[in-house]
Every structure is written in C-alpha cells, then in structure tokens.
Amino acid sequence: MSSRLLVFLIPFAVIAIFWVMARSEKKLAHDPTHKSFFERNGMVLGITFIMLVAFWSLFLVVLPYLYMVVESFHPKLPPMQRGGPDDHLTLEQYKSFFFEPMDGSLNTTHMGAFVFTIFTSVVVTAFNFAICYPLAYYMAQAGSLQKVRLIMLALIVPYWVNEILRAFSLRLLLASKGLINQALLGLGLTEKPIDFLALDVGLYVGLSYAYLLVMIFPLYNAIESLDKNQIEAARDLGAPWWKIHRDVVIPYAKPGIASGCTMVFMLAAGSLAAPQFLGGPSTLWFTSIVYDFFFQAFNWPRGAAYAFILLAACIAFVMLMLRLFKVSLGETIK
Amino acid sequence: MSAGVELDHVTVRFGQFTAVDDATLDIKGGEFFSFLGPSGCGKTTILRTVSGFLDPSAGKVRIGGQDMGGIGPNKRPTALIFQNLALFPLMTVADNITYGLRVRGMSKAERMKKAGELLDLIALPGQGDKLVSELSGGQKQRVAIARALAVQPKVLLLDEPLSALDLKLRQHMRTELRAIQQQVGITFIYITHDQGEALTMSDRIAVMSDGVIQQVSDGKNVYDHPDTPFVASFVGENNPFAGKVVSADGDYAAVETPHGVLRGRNDKKLKAGDRAILFVRPESFRLGGGASDATLASETISSAFEGNATHVFLKGATKKDITVTVARHGGHKIPVQGETAAIHYEPAMGVVLPEGKMARE
Known part of the structure; x- marks a missing residue:
C-alpha cells in the first residue's frame, strides 16, 4: 500500500x-x-x-x-505514476528549500524570502506592540468610559472594509502619484516622488494595520484587570511613569503581551493578501512562494514542505521568545 | 522626622458634587490624626488630596509648611496605605517593601539590608523571599506598612487599612499600629468609619459628614462634648430627645421633650425658645427615679444580655427606642417586658445641642 x-x-x-x-x-x-x-x-x-x-x-x-x-x-509525480x-x-522537497534541485547550489532566493518574511513579521509585531500598548493602557486604565467606547468603535469599524479594498486604498495613498507623494511634492519636501511600495513601506503599514486588533484586545484585556491602586501605589512610592510601566503594568500584562505578539507574528508570517498587494515589485514573501507552488507549479509536495518549514520555524521562534520572556504557553491563552 | 499637614480652606468638587467643603485643619507633626465619618462623607477625598492624587478645587494643602500645589504624589513626602493594600503580587515581600527605594536608585545590597530591618520592625523576620500570596491577611497588612515606611515619609496616610481583617486581628492591629507610630514618630493620618479604631488610636479626631468637618478634638472630647447632633449620634450610642428649650442659664438648659422637661449641659449657650436636642448616652442612665427634670418613664420593650452589661430598650416617643445600658455589677433588677420602668441620669451627663442633622441609623 x-x-x-x-x-x-x-x-x-x-x-x-x-x-x-x-x-x-x-x-x-x-x-x-x-x-x-x-x-x-x-x-x-x-x-x-x-x-x-x-x-x-x-x-x-x-x-x-x-x-x-x-x-x-513524496516526490512530485504525474497523476498516472502516483x-x-x-x-x-523522500526528503527532497525539504532539501530543495536549501539547495536548488537542478544544480545543487544554495537556494538563496527562497531562503532569503524566508528570512525576509520572518524579519518583517518581527518588525511588524514590534511596531504593532509599540502602537497598541499606549492605546490599550489608555483604554484600560486612563480613559473615561465614553472615550473608550469611541476608540473601540474607531478601531473596529475599519475592519468592516474588506481586505482587498483596504489594501488597494493603501496603494492609492502610497503610490508614486498617490496622495502622500502629491502632498510631499506640493509642499516641496521632495524633488521626485518616493516609491513607498518599492521601499516596502506599504507592506509594513498594510500588515500592521491588518493585525492591529489582534494585538490590542489581548493587551487591553490584560491591563484592564490590573487594580488601579497598584499603579497609584507605585506612583505614591515615588516611581515616575515609565518605571510604573516597567515594574508594575508590563509584568502584570505579560501574558496578554505574549498572546498578542504571538498571534500578530504568526498571522503576519502566514499572511498572503497584504504582501501580494502592497509588497514592492522585487519583494518576495514566503507564503507567496508556497502559493505559487500549489497553484502555479502544481507542485503540492514542495508547497506542503515549504509551508511546514514556515510553520515549524514560527512555532520554534515563538517558543523561544516565550522562554526568553519567561511566559508559559498556558498563560498566553488565559 | 515628621511634618505637620495644614488644610487651608480646601474644597474638592467633582462636577456638581462637593466632596469636601471648605476644610481647614492643622495636623501637628508626629500626631496620630483620624478622619472619622460614614462612607461618602469625603474622608477618602481628603486623603487623596493630601497624597496628591487629587487637586483641591480651591484652597491649599501644606505639608511641613510647604505648599503642595503642583507637586505630584511621587514627589510628596507622604506614603499611602491603600484600603486593599495594593501590594505588588508579582514581587516578593522584600521587593515589595523596598520598591520605593528601588525607584530611588538604591543598590540591591543596600535594599536587602533595609528590607531585613523593616521585616524585623513588622515582626516578620526572614520572610522576605516569600510571595505576597503566601502571607496571611495580618501579615500582608504589616508588609504594606513596611513598604510605606521604607521611603521614610514624613506623613503616613492610611485609608481604612484594617477593614479587610477579622475582628480579633483588627483589634490587635490597632495596638500594633499605635506602637509603630510611636516608634517611628511620624505623622499618621488615619481614615476610618469605625469609631472604635478612631477612639483607641488617635491623638485627635476629625468627625466628618457630607464633606463638612463637624468637630476636631481628642477622642474623649468628641465623645463627651460633641459639637453637633451628628457627632453626638455618630460617635457611640446616644439617645436623642428633641424639643424646645424652656429655660436656660449659663451651664444648663431644660428642654421640653415628649418625655417631659429634661435638663442637660448647655455648652452651646442656647436660649429659651430655641429648637434643641438633648442627648443622653445609654450608660449614663440609671434605673429608678431621680431628680424630676432628669427622670423619665416608659414601657419596657425588651432587654438584651451582653455579658458585661444588659441593654434595656424602652419605648421612645419617636420610632427609635430608648436604650439603657445597665452595668453587671449593680445588683439591679432588670425590668421585664411590658413593665413601665423609670430611669434617671445626672444632668451633667446630658448634652443639649441645637437642632441639626443626625447620623443615619
């Protein structure tokens, strides 16, 4: 059999x-x-x-x-020979990620795309955390109920817009003749239009935007349950605001932070639409390669192998980070 | 090192609501000072204003003579002990205690030494490595005190810190708090709704109601010489007899009450015709008749034996019964239900006050 x-x-x-x-x-x-x-x-x-x-x-x-x-x-075979x-x-599909099957040379294209994907996802995760932490803190501890509701609405409503429309409207903004370049040219801040898309600005913005909510809600949930008196106690004992965050809020919210960061990282690394629509012409996203193997080259075995390489690497990376920051996996799903 | 706290016409408003209305006080350095009042009377607001979490809408707070306007809670020479203690759950006991020193940049070795000293002070030696969750309620209480004392505040602010403890522990902690205060010699400002706590620990007490300071005095004076009907009815048990002053001289006034004309001290110099309330404490009553203007009689409703004393409840003119506390060692015959009993008191133990708001029962 x-x-x-x-x-x-x-x-x-x-x-x-x-x-x-x-x-x-x-x-x-x-x-x-x-x-x-x-x-x-x-x-x-x-x-x-x-x-x-x-x-x-x-x-x-x-x-x-x-x-x-x-x-x-398995090897890629015509249906007749299956x-x-x-x-x-065979391990040849996994090997092909590292060495070109044709000539045995290093497969720098795919490995480069892989590293770029992981790196970009890390940057997007960090960027999202930097945006979401202050906002989540404000919503959970500082803001009045009315303002928090307004912010929630402002956060959620844009997600009613479907992904493709969102991606293309970002393209319109960032394109060479787009609104931002027109404004920069008009103000005389730049001589010739900046190619934001080739610089991967679109990719970063699009990915960060797409997973903003995935970051903000775990953070909000974690910080919201923190007793206000803890913050006031630290303040009363003489801590300036940044030490309060370093010593009291962030340690308390660590499971939420880990959970948000894990999800954003995983989703970003596995995303397909935003990199396809917003990546520059020379940007090669790893999932796009996987997609092409499945639907362009009809090479399912190699596509599957690549997908599992990505999955294994992401899991390993997340586990490493959780270990580094001393968070148990159980805590992140609380 | 201690510092006095002055409230100079402090008013705190939240929108339309006035939480503290024109409070002026001078708390001396090294004093154990309590704010006593029912919940919502504005005592916690005063505490938050002194600690810097709230800015007064009007007036000034001075600590050690220095105006605190514009100085945040992390820069004031005060330390606050929260009602729920607000210990940091993710830190060890020693880290909790020395957190204030850590943010001031003290080295770890020095901090650990200091933590040892403070743990000795609060009688928890060698427990610095425990987590807060491993401690009992009373131990947490002491850790919170040590954490606040570690930063060497000039004024320690305590927001009902004993309310979460059980009765026995609460009584024990009263003595302990007072002892710690005498040992460190700094000003303690204590917030409580429990008159027992206020009376046993404090040098002076400010009784508050609806944002207004009703009386500031030592415990004995507050109990024996209340300034307002609120103080008389809130601090300790009291029997009010409302009526009109029929005659008054310098020291005494006679009040026409539903139970007849009764006499009491006229500290407030009321004149004939003024609306007044005469207050007589349950333990000031004696069974049997006495002087005609200090005796009343009424039907016995019930009695309650409490070990060291028996409370007898007589039918009053209003909804509230008249309570008479009969000490155990008097050889008195306790009146039975339905029996009409006569009671009397020393007129010096009755207090005549101008009519005013009383504490809710």
Whole structure:
C-alpha cells in the first residue's frame, strides 16, 4: 500500500483507542458504583460519540494537515505514476528549500524570502506592540468610559472594509502619484516622488494595520484587570511613569503581551493578501512562494514542505521568545 | 522626622458634587490624626488630596509648611496605605517593601539590608523571599506598612487599612499600629468609619459628614462634648430627645421633650425658645427615679444580655427606642417586658445641642 494512504489509518486507530478507553474505564475506576461509558450514555449515543471523534480526526485533522505532511515527503509525480514504483518517501522537497534541485547550489532566493518574511513579521509585531500598548493602557486604565467606547468603535469599524479594498486604498495613498507623494511634492519636501511600495513601506503599514486588533484586545484585556491602586501605589512610592510601566503594568500584562505578539507574528508570517498587494515589485514573501507552488507549479509536495518549514520555524521562534520572556504557553491563552 | 499637614480652606468638587467643603485643619507633626465619618462623607477625598492624587478645587494643602500645589504624589513626602493594600503580587515581600527605594536608585545590597530591618520592625523576620500570596491577611497588612515606611515619609496616610481583617486581628492591629507610630514618630493620618479604631488610636479626631468637618478634638472630647447632633449620634450610642428649650442659664438648659422637661449641659449657650436636642448616652442612665427634670418613664420593650452589661430598650416617643445600658455589677433588677420602668441620669451627663442633622441609623 502506498505510504500516503497510511495516514488514513489514524482515524481507525483513534476509534480503536477510544473504544478501548471506554471499555477499560469501568475497570480502572475504583468506585464500584461507577458506570462504564456505554452504561452512562447508552449504546447508540456511545457509538455516536465515538463516530463523532472519528469524524473530527478524519476531516479536521487528518485530511487537511496530516495528509499534507505525508504529501510533503513524496516526490512530485504525474497523476498516472502516483502509487507506482517511483512514489517513495523522500526528503527532497525539504532539501530543495536549501539547495536548488537542478544544480545543487544554495537556494538563496527562497531562503532569503524566508528570512525576509520572518524579519518583517518581527518588525511588524514590534511596531504593532509599540502602537497598541499606549492605546490599550489608555483604554484600560486612563480613559473615561465614553472615550473608550469611541476608540473601540474607531478601531473596529475599519475592519468592516474588506481586505482587498483596504489594501488597494493603501496603494492609492502610497503610490508614486498617490496622495502622500502629491502632498510631499506640493509642499516641496521632495524633488521626485518616493516609491513607498518599492521601499516596502506599504507592506509594513498594510500588515500592521491588518493585525492591529489582534494585538490590542489581548493587551487591553490584560491591563484592564490590573487594580488601579497598584499603579497609584507605585506612583505614591515615588516611581515616575515609565518605571510604573516597567515594574508594575508590563509584568502584570505579560501574558496578554505574549498572546498578542504571538498571534500578530504568526498571522503576519502566514499572511498572503497584504504582501501580494502592497509588497514592492522585487519583494518576495514566503507564503507567496508556497502559493505559487500549489497553484502555479502544481507542485503540492514542495508547497506542503515549504509551508511546514514556515510553520515549524514560527512555532520554534515563538517558543523561544516565550522562554526568553519567561511566559508559559498556558498563560498566553488565559 | 515628621511634618505637620495644614488644610487651608480646601474644597474638592467633582462636577456638581462637593466632596469636601471648605476644610481647614492643622495636623501637628508626629500626631496620630483620624478622619472619622460614614462612607461618602469625603474622608477618602481628603486623603487623596493630601497624597496628591487629587487637586483641591480651591484652597491649599501644606505639608511641613510647604505648599503642595503642583507637586505630584511621587514627589510628596507622604506614603499611602491603600484600603486593599495594593501590594505588588508579582514581587516578593522584600521587593515589595523596598520598591520605593528601588525607584530611588538604591543598590540591591543596600535594599536587602533595609528590607531585613523593616521585616524585623513588622515582626516578620526572614520572610522576605516569600510571595505576597503566601502571607496571611495580618501579615500582608504589616508588609504594606513596611513598604510605606521604607521611603521614610514624613506623613503616613492610611485609608481604612484594617477593614479587610477579622475582628480579633483588627483589634490587635490597632495596638500594633499605635506602637509603630510611636516608634517611628511620624505623622499618621488615619481614615476610618469605625469609631472604635478612631477612639483607641488617635491623638485627635476629625468627625466628618457630607464633606463638612463637624468637630476636631481628642477622642474623649468628641465623645463627651460633641459639637453637633451628628457627632453626638455618630460617635457611640446616644439617645436623642428633641424639643424646645424652656429655660436656660449659663451651664444648663431644660428642654421640653415628649418625655417631659429634661435638663442637660448647655455648652452651646442656647436660649429659651430655641429648637434643641438633648442627648443622653445609654450608660449614663440609671434605673429608678431621680431628680424630676432628669427622670423619665416608659414601657419596657425588651432587654438584651451582653455579658458585661444588659441593654434595656424602652419605648421612645419617636420610632427609635430608648436604650439603657445597665452595668453587671449593680445588683439591679432588670425590668421585664411590658413593665413601665423609670430611669434617671445626672444632668451633667446630658448634652443639649441645637437642632441639626443626625447620623443615619
């Protein structure tokens, strides 16, 4: 049997494991009045539950993700040869990220795009944090209820506009003959128009804008639950405002900060629309490469391999950051 | 090192609402001074004004003779102990205590030494490495005091810091607070709605109601010589008898009340015809008849035995019963329910005050 079909055995394994668990539950419980899984739920419901778990594992885990993992370890073959003698397990798709399959030279294009994507996502995350922290603090601790509502509205309403429209209106603003350049030229601040899009300004602005809310709400939630007296106590003990933030507010809000930063970073690194519409002509975004492998080159195995490289790198990076800032993963989802 | 605090015609308004109305006070350096009043009387507002979190709408606050206008809470020589203590949950006890020193740039070694000294002062030696959450209520209380004292304030402000503790601990902490105050010798300004706390600890008390300071005096004076009906009814138990002054001389006045003409001290120099309230404390009453203008009789409603004393409730002219506290060692026969009992008092123990607002029951 082809190795790519092995993954479909997993749902059956899940069913089997659940069946055994349901069966052995009564034996393991030391309470003699304890009813077994099937006694509690009845045969019909019991089987339904197990089937639902099987459905979940098949359609929501195996098919979308695990099948892709398996796919990424296979060579790209014409449909006729799939399952044939050439269809063997291989690391060539992962290798192709590092070395060109043609001549074995270093694949600087893709690795460069990968590093650029990660770097840009880090910058966007930091930039978003810098914008959102003061705003979230104001909303959570300083502002009056009315003003906070107004700010919330101003934050949320722009998200009613769909992503493409938002991206293209940013293009209109930033284009060589766009509003900002016209204004700069008109004011005599620049001789010739600045190509913001080629400078990736559009990319940064677009990505930051797209994930602003994802940053602000975890921060707001975390800071909002901080007792105002803590801030006043620090102030009363002589702390200037920046020490209050350094010693009291930020340590308290750390789980929220970690959660916001993680989400913005992950989403930015995996985003597709903003880099495509707002990136400069020479900007190569990693997910665009993945997209092209799937839909232009029809090379699913290589696309899948690239996607998993990105996923693994992002997870590793986030874990490293959480470790560095001493936040446990559990805290970030509180 | 201590400093006095002067309030010079301080008024604090929030929109239309006046929280503190023209308060003028002179708190001496090294004094244990309490603001006593029901919730919403403006005492916490005064405290926040002194600490710098609020600016007075009018008037001036001076600490050690220096005008505090425009000086923020982090620059004032005051330290505040919050009602909920507001200890920093993510810091250890030692870090909490020395936070004020840390922001002043003191080195870690020096801070740890200082923390040790303060932990000794509050009788928690060697507990500096614990987290705040590992401490009991009383211990947290003491850490909050140490944290405030660490910055060597000239004035310590306390906002009902004992209200979260249970009764026994609260009584114990009263003694302890007073002892700490005498040891460090700085000015303590204490906010409370609990008259027991105010009376036992304070050198002087300011009784407040609706943003107005009613009386400033030592505890004994506030209790024995109240200035207003509010003070008389808020501090301790009291029996009011409202009526009209029928005759008055320099020291005493007789008031026509629903229970007859009764006499009391006329500290406020009321004249015949003035509306007045005579106050007699429950423990000032004795069972049995006495002088005719200091005796009344009424039907017994109930009595409550409280160990060291028995409270007898007689039917009053208003909704409020007359309370008589009978000490245990008097050999008195407690009147039974329905029995008409006569009670009397020394006219010197009755206080005649001009009619005015009383504390809510």
